[in-house]
Amino acid sequence: MQIEAHGLGKRFARDWIFRGLNHVFRPGTATAVLGPNGSGKSTLLNTLSGQILPTEGTLAYSLRGQPVAVEDVPRQLAYCAPYLExxxxxxxxxxxxxxxxxxxxxxxxxxxxxxxxxxxxKSRHKMVRDFSSGMKQRLKLALALYADSPLLLLDEPTTNLDRTGVTWYLEHVAATVAGRLVIVSSNVPEEYSFCQHQLSVTDFGAQAAR
Structure with a gap:
């Protein structure tokens, strides 16, 4: 999967979350979207995923050289975020x-x-509601990492994980990213240590949008 963003911006009411993003996310690469809490990282991932529409600019998706309509992006997407239920x-x-x-x-x-x-x-027949927060996060990660999808979006992937869980994440993300377009939203270096590229939200975020 390839995503091309041209002049991309998102505004809520009068406040620009980010603006003026021009970037090509290429297949087979991993990009870390960086920035402090509240800088718009999650909003950018939700926009790139097609879940929310940009206020301005365009997004173009393609798979193996063929265009993909935005309504078909969810079929090609695996997404993990702490706020997903x-x-x-x-x-x-x-x-x-x-x-x-x-x-x-x-x-x-x-x-x-x-x-x-x-x-x-030992938890195969246990109700998910009885899982610890760390077990739930590992489950969300596993569903995303091992999905048969060319686009993988990870938003703060080690949230609620202990040291053992972080080690598990690093092992399994390394085993599953090859050939995919991977975008990681984070401000924790360990979470995106495997990424070849970095994109700072502060370069085109709220400060740049003023």
Missing amino acids: LIEELTLTELLHFHTRFKPLRPGTTPARLIELMYLE
């Missing part, structure tokens, strides 16, 4: 089987295998 009324096994009906896993990965990769074998 899980269906907590299901058990882990039920949730995985339900989720993968709409977002298939990478070839060779099954729901049972994913449970093993998360080290959650």
Whole structure:
């Protein structure tokens, strides 16, 4: 997946969150979107994902040289963010089987295998609502990392993870990013240590928009 942003800007009411972004996110690369809390990193990711429309500028998506309509982007997208909700009324096994009906896993990965990769074998029949915050975050990450999708967006991926969880994230992100377009929103260097490129929101964010 490739994303081309031209003059991209997003405003809420009278306040510009970011403005004047010109950038090409190329397939097979990983880019870190950097900036302090409240600088607009999450808003930018939501805009790039097609979930919210830009106030000005354009976004063009393509896959293997063919244009992709914005309404078709969710089919090509895997997204992990602390604010995304899980269906907590299901058990882990039920949730995985339900989720993968709409977002298939990478070839060779099954729901049972994913449970093993998360080290959650003892929780396979546990209700998701009874998971710790760290277990929920690991589940969100696993669903995104192991989705069969060419576009991967990670917003503050190690939120709620302890040291063991951070190590798990780094191991599995390294195993799943090849060939994908990956964009990581973060202000924690360890979260984006694998990224080849960096993009600072402060260069085109609220200060630049004034």
